Amino acid sequence: MDKKNYKQKVFRERVVNNAATMRLAALSLIYGIWLQLNPSILTRYSIYELLESILNPNLISYTHVISAIGLLIGVLFGKREVKNFFSIAITVLWTTMGISSFISPPPNAIWIFCGFISILCYEAIWVD
Amino acid sequence: MGRLAMFGLTGEQIVLVVSAILSMFSAIAVARIRQRPESEKSKVDKFSFFYDQYKILYEEAISRVETLQLENQELSAEIKKLEEQIDKLEEIIKVKNEKELYSSLKEKEINKLQEDLLYWKQEALTGYVLLGIEPEEERK
Numbered sequence: 001m002d003k004k005n006y007k008q009k010v011f012r013e014r015v016v017n018n019a020a021t022m023r024l025a026a027l028s029l030i031y032g033i034w035l036q037l038n039p040s041i042l043t044r045y046s047i048y049e050l051l052e053s054i055l056n057p058n059l060i061s062y063t064h065v066i067s068a069i070g071l072l073i074g075v076l077f078g079k080r081e082v083k084n085f086f087s088i089a090i091t092v093l094w095t096t097m098g099i100s101s102f103i104s105p106p107p108n109a110i111w112i113f114c115g116f117i118s119i120l121c122y123e124a125i126w127v128d
Numbered sequence: 129m130g131r132l133a134m135f136g137l138t139g140e141q142i143v144l145v146v147s148a149i150l151s152m153f154s155a156i157a158v159a160r161i162r163q164r165p166e167s168e169k170s171k172v173d174k175f176s177f178f179y180d181q182y183k184i185l186y187e188e189a190i191s192r193v194e195t196l197q198l199e200n201q202e203l204s205a206e207i208k209k210l211e212e213q214i215d216k217l218e219e220i221i222k223v224k225n226e227k228e229l230y231s232s233l234k235e236k237e238i239n240k241l242q243e244d245l246l247y248w249k250q251e252a253l254t255g256y257v258l259l260g261i262e263p264e265e266e267r268k
Contacts, residue, residue, distance in 0.1 A: 006177050050140050088155040095151035096144060103140050118151070125158045 011076070018075045020124040021087065025071040027117065028090050032064030047101040047110055063093060075128075084125070091121035 015022065035041060042048045042057040051060060067089045074083030098114030137145070256262065 010173070050144060053138075054141055054144060084159050088152060088159065091155040092148055092152045096148045099147040100144055103143060122155065122158055125155060126162045 010078075014075060014078055018083075018128040020120065021071060021075055021083065021128045024087075024090060024117075024120060024124050025068045025075070027068075027120075028064045028071075028093070029068035032061045032066075032068060035061035035064070046106065047104045047108055050100045050104045051097065060093075063089070067093065083128075087121065087125050091118060091125065094118045094121055 036058075039057070039061075042052060042060065048057070048060075051057075067086045070082060070086035071090065073079065074081075074086060094114055095118040098111045098118055101108055101114055102111035
């Protein structure tokens with residue numbers, strides 16, 4: 001096996017072995033971009049009020065996008081520390097969003113989806 | 129939850145901040161627990177890569193050595209034949225030198241004899257003159 005084939009083999013294995021992390025990165029990236037394209041979402045729905053009272057509304061979308069890109073870089077270039085850092089960041093983001101939607105009025109089901117995404121985040125850290 | 133006015137935050141905000149901190153620590157804990165000995169795995173991968181490369185180079189070297197040994201044997205045989213030819217040529221040169229030596233000796237003898245012949249001819253002519261006899265060659 002020559003050096004080029006070896007590098008390609010390593011790259012493919014990295015992508016396959018980090019499938020859960022790649023899915024998580026895609027989810028966060030799409031969510032962050034969607035919030036950027038539709039900033040009225042953050043002001044229109046009351047479940048975001050609690051988050052907005054602590055954080056700048058734009059920061060929510062930016063952190064999602066930056067964390068997703070950082071995660072992709074960490075996986076594709078094999079930088080384990082970078083991947084771990086941004087995995088933890090995304091986990092915190094989604095867990096916080098889940099808790100926020102749970103305790104924010106009116107009662108809603110968003111916390112269920114955010115909760116499952118948090119579980120996916122922990123699973124990605126554990127499995128990959 | 130009412131306004132607890134703790135650090136200027138409401139109860140919900142405190143819960144949110146605390147949950148964020150707890151989720152961060154729990155994610156770090158999960159990452160630490162699950163930390164794989166990647167260095168060992170990558171060492172194994174690197175070893176297999178370098179072992180494969182070494183194997184290929186080793187086999188190439190073995191076949192190259194065999195080829196060179198065959199070529200060396202052929203060259204040794206050719207050198208031996210050429211040395212035999214050189215020995216023969218040296219013998220021929222030796223014979224030629226001997227013959228040249230003989231030839232030069234013979235030539236010297238011929239020259240000496242020719243000188244003697246000339247001397248005696250001169251003496252004979254002088255004798256003829258003293259005796260007043262015409263040499264036979266001039267009579268003819």
